[in-house]
Structure formats: C-alpha cells, structure tokens
Amino acid sequence: MREHRLGGRRFNPWVVVFFLSICCALTVPALAQEVPAAVAADEAAPALPIDGIPGLPAFTVTTNPDGSQDYTVTLQILVIMTVLSLLPALLMMMTSFTRIIIVFAILRQALGLQQSPSNQILIGLTLFLTFFIMAPVFEKVNSGALQPYINQDIGAREALARTAEPFHAFMLLQTRETDLALFMRIGDINGVATPQDVPMTVLVPAFVTSELKTAFQIGFILFIPFLVIDIVVASVLMAMGMMMLSPLIISLPFKIMLFVLVDGWGMVIGSLAASFAV
Structure with a gap:
C-alpha cells in the first residue's frame, strides 16, 4: 500500500x-x-407506571352474571373511532340528506345555472336542513341512549340498540311498501311479523331507493314551469327569425325573476321539510 x-x-x-x-x-x-x-x-x-399512572388493560372482556359482556375503555374507543369513519355514509343513507341534495341539484339544473349556488352552499344548506328535520330523532337518541350510557346506567350494546330504534322508525315511515317487499324478496327474508321487526340490512337499501324515487318526483314537478318558459322563449325566437340566438340566454332572466317572485326558495325548503313524517 x-x-x-x-x-x-x-x-x-x-x-x-x-x-x-x-x-x-x-x-x-x-x-x-x-x-x-x-x-x-x-x-x-418492577415495571413502574409513568408518572405514577397505572396502565390501562388493552384488551379485556368481562362476562356479567346475565351472560352479557363488557369491554374495556380501550376497545370501546376503538369501536367508536371506527364508527366515526362511517359517519358520512350513515348521514347520507339514513337521514333526509339524499332527498334534499338531489332536489337542490335538479332545481339548479332547471334554472339553467351551472355554478350558482355552488356545491359548497348546496351541501351546507342540505346539512343544516337535515339537522332541522332530524332534530326529533336526534333528541330521542340523546335522551334514550346517549345520556344513560354516559351516566353508566346502560351498557354499550343496549345503547347501540336504543340508538337504532329512532332511526328505524324514521326510515320505516319514509319507505314504500313496494321497495320494502322488493328487498325482502331479494334477500329471501321471511318470518317478519310486524314492520318493526324488519332488519336494518333490508330497511336501509329500501329507504334509499324510496328517497331516490321521491326526490326525482319532486324534481320533475319543479322542472315543469321552467321548461314551459324555455319552450315559450324558443318559439318566440324562432318566430322572429333569431335562430342563431340561444334561448337559454333569454329565458334565464325570466326564470330567475319567476323563481324570486313566487318565493321559490321558501316554497322548496318548506315543502321538503313538510314531506318528511317524523
């Protein structure tokens, strides 16, 4: 080297x-x-706890004398965080959100407005209107399930069962019998004596199907007056020989003026809120 x-x-x-x-x-x-x-x-x-705080048992299941089981706080928090990840889907599929947002989208299309009101405004208005319509259901859940569970009067399973009851009753009132029978037949489910015994796995898709039908029916009714205005404006332009001029440009101010004069937003929101039987 x-x-x-x-x-x-x-x-x-x-x-x-x-x-x-x-x-x-x-x-x-x-x-x-x-x-x-x-x-x-x-x-x-010996393993000493940090700052004198004893460690929590991670996975512990306690069997009660009646046969039920209680889980540790760690497992309960894990279950709650998992349910929170499904909260947007539950909000859209088990409340009045679906019907309202579809009606608002069809109304904007009927007016001929592409970006006004924006999607953020429509979703925000739909959320607040959903909370207003679902307030009695949320109140029943709070008084019958959430508060007793916080006060440790009932267990987690009973709280979950009590939470499902108000939503089950709400969805059952809005669901058509034909849609319910359709999913009962598809799922080959028999032995349901009363409507209250319908399982949630059948009621939720039937409820969503009924909401879609109702939303499109309301949207069709809203579309007719604006369609008449478009037809009249197009006929007048053709009679005047202005075929190169788009009828949408002329009819848009008249549709907005008609919607404002009849207090369209108040009528639509009021009819949507009244269409739900709670």
Whole structure:
C-alpha cells in the first residue's frame, strides 16, 4: 500500500487500520459484560407506571352474571373511532340528506345555472336542513341512549340498540311498501311479523331507493314551469327569425325573476321539510 501525505508528513494507512483493530478488541468485551448486567437489572426491577399512572388493560372482556359482556375503555374507543369513519355514509343513507341534495341539484339544473349556488352552499344548506328535520330523532337518541350510557346506567350494546330504534322508525315511515317487499324478496327474508321487526340490512337499501324515487318526483314537478318558459322563449325566437340566438340566454332572466317572485326558495325548503313524517 502506498504512503500518503497529511500536513506535509508521510503516513502509512496500515497504521490506522491496526489502531482501530486494537480499539475494537478492547471495547467489545467490556460491552459484552455490561449489556447482560443491564438487562438483568431491568428484568429484576418492577415495571413502574409513568408518572405514577397505572396502565390501562388493552384488551379485556368481562362476562356479567346475565351472560352479557363488557369491554374495556380501550376497545370501546376503538369501536367508536371506527364508527366515526362511517359517519358520512350513515348521514347520507339514513337521514333526509339524499332527498334534499338531489332536489337542490335538479332545481339548479332547471334554472339553467351551472355554478350558482355552488356545491359548497348546496351541501351546507342540505346539512343544516337535515339537522332541522332530524332534530326529533336526534333528541330521542340523546335522551334514550346517549345520556344513560354516559351516566353508566346502560351498557354499550343496549345503547347501540336504543340508538337504532329512532332511526328505524324514521326510515320505516319514509319507505314504500313496494321497495320494502322488493328487498325482502331479494334477500329471501321471511318470518317478519310486524314492520318493526324488519332488519336494518333490508330497511336501509329500501329507504334509499324510496328517497331516490321521491326526490326525482319532486324534481320533475319543479322542472315543469321552467321548461314551459324555455319552450315559450324558443318559439318566440324562432318566430322572429333569431335562430342563431340561444334561448337559454333569454329565458334565464325570466326564470330567475319567476323563481324570486313566487318565493321559490321558501316554497322548496318548506315543502321538503313538510314531506318528511317524523
């Protein structure tokens, strides 16, 4: 190996390698003696909680005398966080949200407005109107399930069952019998004596199907007056020979003026709120 110069002096690289080998040979035995002693000390010392706070049991299931089971707070929090991830889907599929947002979208299309009101405004208005319509249901859930569960008067399973009851009754009132019978036949479910015994797995898709039908029916009724205005404006333009002029440009101010004069937003929102039987 060639010699190198460092600071004007010659040195041999083998000297550096020899020095590092000696350091490793002296250090490794010392570490080998200290590590087992530290491990033994850690095993002998009792596990003390951090800041004097005892640790929570991660996964513990307690069986009650009546056969039911109670889960630890850790498992309950895990279940709650999982349910919260499904909250948007539950809000859209089990409340009045679907009918309202579809009617608003059809109304905007009938007016001929593409971006006004914007999607954010329509969704926000739909959310607040949904909370207004579903307020009696939420109140029943709060008084019958949430507050007793917070006060530890009932368990998690009973609280979940009490929470489902008001939503089950609400969806059952809005669901058509034909849609309910359709999903009962598809699922091959028999032995349901009363409507209150219909399982949620059948009631939820039947409810969504009924909401879609009702929303399109309302949208069709809203579309007719604006369609008449478009036809009249198009006929007048053709009679005047203005075929190159788009009828939408002329009919849009008349449709907006008609909608404002009849208090369209108040009528639509009021009819939507009254269409739900709670």
